[in-house]
Amino acid sequence: MRLMGVVLAGLVTLALVNLALVNLAAVDSPVALAGSSTPVQPRIVGGASTRTAEHPWMVALTTATSASAYCAGALIGADRVVTAAHCITDYRPDGIRVIAGRTDLRSSDGQERQVLRYWIHPDYTSPEHGDDVAVLFLDRALPYPTLPLETDPGAYWAGAPATVLGWGYTAERGPSSSELRSADVVLVADSDCAATYRQFDQRAMVCAGTARGGSDACYGDSGGPLVAGGRLIGVTSWGSGCARAGRPGVYTRVASYAAEIDAQRPEPVELRRDYSDYWDWPGRLG
Ligand code: ARG
Numbered sequence: 099m100r101l102m103g104v105v106l107a108g109l110v111t112l113a114l115v116n117l118a119l120v121n122l123a124a125v126d127s128p129v130a131l132a133g134s135s136t137p138v139q140p141r142i143v144g145g146a147s148t149r150t151a152e153h154p155w156m157v158a159l160t161t162a163t164s165a166s167a168y169c170a171g172a173l174i175g176a177d178r179v180v181t182a183a184h185c186i187t188d189y190r191p192d193g194i195r196v197i198a199g200r201t202d203l204r205s206s207d208g209q210e211r212q213v214l215r216y217w218i219h220p221d222y223t224s225p226e227h228g229d230d231v232a233v234l235f236l237d238r239a240l241p242y243p244t245l246p247l248e249t250d251p252g253a254y255w256a257g258a259p260a261t262v263l264g265w266g267y268t269a270e271r272g273p274s275s276s277e278l279r280s281a282d283v284v285l286v287a288d289s290d291c292a293a294t295y296r297q298f299d300q301r302a303m304v305c306a307g308t309a310r311g312g313s314d315a316c317y318g319d320s321g322g323p324l325v326a327g328g329r330l331i332g333v334t335s336w337g338s339g340c341a342r343a344g345r346p347g348v349y350t351r352v353a354s355y356a357a358e359i360d361a362q363r364p365e366p367v368e369l370r371r372d373y374s375d376y377w378d379w380p381g382r383l384g
Pocket of ligand 1: 169317318340
């Protein structure tokens, strides 16, 4: 009870401080808040460094022999990762490693998993033809929170804010980043995207970018998540260059595939021969 009192008092104090800050900001302009926020370093594809702790379902894909990420993915179940089909068609399952909880790929933080098996959308041929989605099944569950799939087709309104994440190129000609980065983008109207890219298919894809360019996914970010409202709404798929004005990034439209993705489950666990866990199993001997 004492402890609860202290915690409550703390919360109330925090709330008051917050109110004070909001009021200050309203009166003095946003500059009043500048001192309290960490400096954001603008980069060429926009955005800034972030940490996997803030996006715990974010995973890097590396090959069995390299430490840098060639693609990314999102954890949608303890042992399931959504990524792009084009990220895995060149590899066998045992040639791909999944790394979670590692903001900086030069470190050994977090956990690594192997891929037992994968599902590639059966209609996939190339990113520009759509269906650029795949699910990886891991050898063991990862102890990180998962990202829910967007299932509502109505969630894709033009102008909706979204975030794209990855360890990919920080400029159109590289290099890639060893630290996780995120960029803020907005969803682009299907009609605008269709006018930009003749390959655009609004059933299979959704576009996101910024009017002036400057914030976008780039090479190496493929397979990674486009997140809005705390849900996976897109999978980084393709684009024309990176962060060019009038050239938004194109993402697999997750809501169109959500049921199919969700239906992909790891194979049932082998029938147990050891019944020792079942201590109160009625058929137990002794
Ligand atoms: N295909 C790229 C990859 O394999 C992703 C390109 C995304 N491009 C963009 N401008 N949003 O990593």
